[in-house]
Amino acid sequence: MSVNPVRDSAKFISENSTQVSINTVGVVEAARKVSGLIIEQNYSKSIWQTHPLNPKPSKYGGSDEAAIDWLFVVDTLNFCFWNGDNEPVFCVEYKGSLFSGYWGLCAAVNRALDEGIPFTNPEYLSKVKKSDLEYIFRTSSPKADSPNPDSDGFTVNQSENSVPEKSEMKMLNERVCVLTELGQVTISRFGGKFINILKSCENSAVELTKILSKNFSSFNDSCEFKERTVNFFKRAQILCGELWACFEGLGYGHFDDINELTMFADYRVPQILVYLGILEYSPELTQFLEKQNKYIYSPKSGINKDLLLPSGSQWEVEIRGNSIHGVELLKKEILKLPNMKDIEINSVLLDFCLWDCAKANSQLMEHIPIHLTLSVYY
Structure with a gap:
């Protein structure tokens, strides 16, 4: 069985960090909280199928290959949906509902397929143009009586009666390239055929991440x-994780080494890891992130690139690496708990659970800044 290089990279980063640290006591406390949430919600890979925007394999009346195609395309585009304070939110209306951020991406892809555009x-x-993406990812203005949509990166601060303006999808030129x-x-x-890429890994999630990278x-x-050289392979790993969840670990979703995958290092999960007391940021890093979130965007000049945290910079790497290692430690603590003995737990499920929890409780965590980076990696 292949060893996932991401796990070793994360451990190395954690051991050599100066601005981000893992609170081992916080990990133990968080393990009790997260395990309780998993039991309470009966959280499992089957939950993935409950979201209406996710594709349905043949087991649920859909097409296996169409689901695989959808996942390859969506996870290729699964990056950069954050918003700074007061920045308009990327929103897509689909079948009478308004979706933002990552779910806006999913809604736009489904809308395009419904319109007969062979987007997967x-x-x-191979020949897609920017004008094609401008049409496919056209945005919707929230109606006055609609609930304020939440971005996938940062909850926009709004007054009670305000309605967020619509925003174009970030990094459209880069999306054409990828x-x-x-x-x-x-x-x-x-x-x-995307299915041939999947078949070439011979039921190894780690091998599939290597093939993709x-x-x-x-x-x-x-x-x-x-x-x-340190590896994160966020989108490659999440593609494996979503294939596993989509097919519930069977058939095209069967990976012998699914437990080798780590969490998917993005900008949302670190926020809840800080909230849970697993991650701790230095005062210097915290001050920078607070300033970044507050001033990254202005209506007149747009994104202030001077406040972006560069992809591959020390602080950004420390946040991502410690997030991965922190979830690995969290998983070990959860597996020690007697009430989790017969419950399936791996880093993929923990990532899904933490991300869902962060989205559901975004207002409780809006005081915790996220790191804002323009990157095709996440």
Whole structure:
């Protein structure tokens, strides 16, 4: 069985961090809270199928290959949905409901497919243009009586009666590039079918992350830290995790080494790890992030790039690495608890659970700043 290099990278980062640390006492306390939540909600991989925007495999009346195609495309585009204070939110209206952030992406993809646009076809993607994406990801203005949508990165502070303006999807030029690469490489190396990429891993999630990172530059989520290459592979890992959840660990979703995957290092889960007392930021980092969240956006000038945390910078790497290692420690503590003996637990499920919890309780955590980075990796 292949060993996941992300786990070793995260441990190395944690051991060499100066601005982010893991509170071991906080990990133990959080284990009790999170395990209680898992039991209370009967949290399992089957919950993934309960969201109406997620694709349905044949078991639930859909198509296995169509579900695989959808996941490859959506997880290629699964990056950069955060918003700074008072920044308009990316919103998409679909079948009478308003979706924002990541779910706005999913809604837009489903809307395009409903309109007959072959958006999950590698041939189409290999030639996709910016004008195509501008149409597919066209936004919707929230109606006055709609609840204020929450972004996937930061809850926009709004007055009780205010309505957020609509916002264009971030990094549209980069999204054209990652999609054309996805289509072209799939055609040239994998017979023009995403399912062939999946079959080539021979039921190994770790191998699939390696195949993705070696063949598609936007999946090669790595950088240098303390003179060593460290790997995160966020989108490659989440694609594996979602394939596993979509097919409930069977058939196309069966991976012999699913427990080797780590959490998916983004900007949302670190926020709840701080809230739970697992992660601690230095005063210097906290002050920077608070300033960043508050002043990153202005209506007149847009994003202040001087306040962005560069992808691959020390602080950004420390946040992501400690998040991964912190969840690994959390998993170990949860597995020690007697009430979790017969419950399936791995880092994929913990990531799903923490992300869902963070979204559901965003107002409780809005005082905790997230790190804002423009990156195709997450």
